[in-house]
Structure formats: structure tokens, C-alpha cells
Amino acid sequence: MIWKNPAALSEAGSGVLGIGDGSRLQVGVGRAMGHHGELLQGVFEGEDGRLLRGLVTLPLDRQQSLATFWPRDQGEIRARPPDRKKAARAAALTLAHLGFSRMAGDLTIESDIPVGHGYGSSTADVIATIQAVGSAAGVALRRSTICRLAITAEGASDAIAHHDQAVLFAHREGKIIEHFGGELPPLIVIGIQTDFSPVDTLTLPPAHYDHQEIEQFRVLRGLLYRAVRQQDPVLIGRVASMSAHISQRHLPKPRFDQVAQLANTYGACGVQVAHSGTLIGALFDADQRGIGTHIARFVRALERNSLHRITAFTVNVDGGILS
């Protein structure tokens, strides 16, 4: 994208860049991936000692939302499909942030992220949109700005704007509680959708954790830090399994125990869940020798147990080892 008028920066009024003149906007595209729930979700102590709800997202980059924004200097923001109201709102907020509050446009979302199972489809739309509008203005927005705009548009968000960086993210405040200092270790995930009916993930009441669980989350946070620093998938598995186990007390997933048992039998490092969704994922160490055989046996075992809605994807694996 071209940097049209750097001088606008210094004279920016309400926004960062523009002066409400749409002539400097052009078509912009943005992209964001979905996720497969979380490796960890709970409440955590923030800098000031207060407890914050937070999560560590498991990114799923094969499924993406692609947003295209065509600026228009009249009317309102029109979204296609028209039900993407949060994305439309995000476009308006981003325009205002950049100083183009009088501008409008047409927003098209093309996404292959399924809705309502905990894949983060709505957040991906919102984040792709914010990036598309940023790109229309010729700006690469900071991740923290993207998160803040997403929270305003949606009420809650996930850490997907941080891609594969392992961060503990306060999904209601839109800020990072802790950056674990790197990316997740290479993982192969076998995902299972345990329920056919989608849930409205944003309207679920927040879990009420007891004091023991709050202290357990503290320990899990410490172990996740170590797991990222050491690039240790086994420790990642321990953290995810424990978090999933705690989640079972608050939003139980059908057949969780059975999947966890099978995953253990067939050599997975652990299981993770979409804490407000229907997904369970078995985590395998992508660098372990002969892991393909283990995974194939695991998948057959799932099928024998009539668990058929199975997907596979990788996290931070160089090259496509899954065809």
C-alpha cells in the first residue's frame, strides 16, 4: 500500500491519519485465521494484582476469514453477507480511529470458518475487517490497536491477532496479561466436534471459578511459560488437559472423558477444548518419530467409537506434513 500523505499525521484531528477526505482511501484486504479453542482459559492475576479472565488461543490457520473493503464517501457500511453486523461495526470503528469517520464502504467477508462451535469465526471476521480498513488507508495497524477495536466491536475477543505467538490474553479487556516470549512448539492437532448443534459462544454466562481453580490456573500459567520457553509439547499437553478438565465442571462436553482416554492411549501429549464451544482436540508432538502411525491409529479408534467429525491441522510445523 502507498503512504499517501505523511503530513496528515501531524494535522490529524479526531483520528490518526485522515481529515475525513475519502480520496486517499482505496480498496483494502485483510485476513485472519480461526482457532480451535484454547490451550488454557481461566482467571489470572494482572499486573495490578486484580484477577482478569484470560485465555491462550490455539490458532488454526487453515481456516480463514478474508475481508475486502471498498471505500465509499456516502451512505453507511454495507456488509455481505448482511448478518456480519459486528464486522460492519468494526469497519466503522476503524474508519473513525483513522480519522475517516464520515466515510462508508462495502465490506465483503469470505470465510470458511464454521460458525458456532468455538472456532472463533466472528472474531476472525472482525479482525480481518479491521485489517482490511487499515489496508484501505495504507496503514499497518498495531496488534494492540486491532485488539482494542475488536473488543469495542464485539465485547470480547481472542488472541488471534497475535497469530502463533503464545500470549495469555484478557479477552474481555483486549490486552495481553503475559507474553510467554515465543511461539507454540510444533503440534499436530486432531480435532473432534462432539456436538452437532452450534452454541452461541458470546452469550454463554462466564464460568464462576472457585478459589482452588483460581490457584490451579496460576500453576498452569507457570507451566505454559516453561513449555513455550523449552518448546516442550508434552508440557503444553499437560496444561491443556488440566484446563480442559477444569472446563468440564463448567461447560461439560459430551464424551470428553472418552476422547481424553483414547488420546492418552494413543500417545497424545494431552487434550484441549474450546472452552465455550463443542470442540475437543488431541495434541500430538509433531517432532516425535513415528507420530503419523500413532495418529492414524487414534483416528481409527475415534471412528470405531462413532466419533466421525474429525479434522486435522498443524501448529508451527514447517512444511505440510499432513496432506
Place this chain on the structure above:
Amino acid sequence: MKIQRDFLTAYELPRPARLASNLYAACFPLMKLLPARYILERAKADGKLLRCGKVAETTSGTLGLALAMLSATEGFKLTLISATSLMDEPLMSRLRNLGTHIEIIEDPVGSGAQRERLTRLQAILEEQPDTFWPRQYDNPDNRLAYGKLAEWITRAFGQVDCLVGCVGSGGSLCGTGEFLRDLFPDLILIAVDTHHSVLFGHEPGPRLLRGLGNSLLPANLHHDLIDEVHWVGALPAFASTLQLYREHALFMGPTSGAATLVANWYARAHPDAKIVVILPDEGHRYQHTIHDRAWLAQQEGWPVRLPDAPVTLERITERSESEWTRFAWARMPRKTDRRDIDSS
């Protein structure tokens, strides 16, 4: 570097020390700050402790000091009930300077006068019902407070195979141990006690090594978590404390010496295991006793040769202050009748 909220929030955390290739120590200036803070904060949140409210406890040890420090910074009015045999002058003056009210019970036998102290506490609670009693022996928050230590351990060391710690209330070992075992079910927990403590079935009696052991059974000790129990006599504990200073410049209290003795032995026997030992307090309070050669020379049985290994007991019995014994407890549930406890 992370700047903590206030001084005590930073001071309550341990520092790591590597004692052998496979053995790490969590070295606390004052471990009891963890339960003291957690218990007071929970009590405040639940409305059991008011702003500038009253707190009373029957401790003379490190929990008392921790409560006194937090009461000073948070504005609580603290009363501690101690016994003549337990209170040393340096600690007494530290507590007084922190603004603590101290009541001392006569204790000619030197047993610690636990029951008498509790009776006096009961009287205070009846006279002033708005007084908060932390109840470190039975309050589950004592154990929950050690989520912070378990986090510190996982952050620094990841998976741990064995955790060694002293038992007084049971809060530190059982609290930390339970959090870690949730993640690592095979974690070995080793409890360090001393002769004539009732915690694992000894008959009560005078104990020269203070800070660990108990004459009552606290609810915070969960016997079914413990794999192995060691009873370390006062003299080997003292000798190990001096050795810790001499070899690692770690200036710690005698319970740290007892725990290190056991942890070193386990580490030698299990070179492939990763072991963490909890060292609960520093040596300043014991400058004129355990860290003073003249004082040590007056102790019966001193000098003592540090044994290389404990004597493994088939049946739980008390031994002398110069001995070190162990018993494979094997996660047995709590027993009150010592005759039930033997390995046969």
C-alpha cells in the same frame, strides 16, 4: 525485571539455588508470608476481617512474624500468643517493633504449651468476637496459598519428579504438592518431620528442633499425599544447616537444614530425577543459637557426624536427637492409632 506491587509481594517469593546437578532449592526469606497474605486477603474478601480489624493467632514462629509484617503494612491489630519456651528475644523485639501485641504463657516443661495457648486464644475470641483467627493448622487457605510456590516451581523447572519439604501445619508441602500432583501424578512427596512430633505417629515429647513437627494433628496435613516420611533429629539438622552455609553460602534456618539433608540423600540415590526442596526461612533468627559455635558446643551430643543415609524403620518409633530415620509411608490415609502404622 517485574516490579511487584509492594515490597512484601516481592519478598514473599523464593530464590532458586542449585544444590546438586539434579537438586534445586526454593530459598525463602520467610515462606510464611505466602499463607499469611492469602489467609488475610481471603478473610478480608469474605468480610471476616474488617479494615484495620483485629487478628489473633497462637504462633511464636515464622507465621507470627509474617502476620506481624503484613499487619504493619495493612493496618491490622495483631495479637500473638506464645510460650516462654518458644519465644526468643531477637524475634520478640522484631515483633514489638512491628506493633504486635504479644502474650506469653508460662511453659516450664518446654512442650510449647499448645493447648494452653489455644485456651487463651479462645478467651480472646470470646471477649472480642470481631477478631479474626487465621487458624493456620486447619484453614484450607493455608494450602491454597501455595499455588504461588507451585507456579514458581513450574515456571522455573517445568516437570518435577520429587518435592521435599518440612511439615509443621502441612500447608506448604501438601498445598504445593497437591497442585503439582494434579499435573504430574507420579510426583514423589517426601515429608520431613522430627522425633516426638505426632504428625506421623510419634508419641509427643520435647523437641529441640523447632519450626517443623507438631504436638497436634493439623487438618492441613493430608497424609494420603505423602510417599515417604523422614524424622530428622535436631543435631543432624543443625549440622546440615551449617553445611548449607559453608558449601553454598545459604544462610538458612534449621528446618532448611533438615530438609536439605533428606533432599541431598534422595538426589544421590536418584540421579535421573529432578528434585525440588523447600527451604522455609533464613538464619538471622538463629544467629545466636544454631549459627553460633559456642551455643552448639553446649548441646548434648554435639558435635555430631552427619549420617550418609537414614535408618529405614519397619515400625514407627522415636529415636534420639542425633538420629535420622525414614519410613515408606506410601500415601496411607490419616491414622490416629500408631499401632496401626507399621510396614508389616
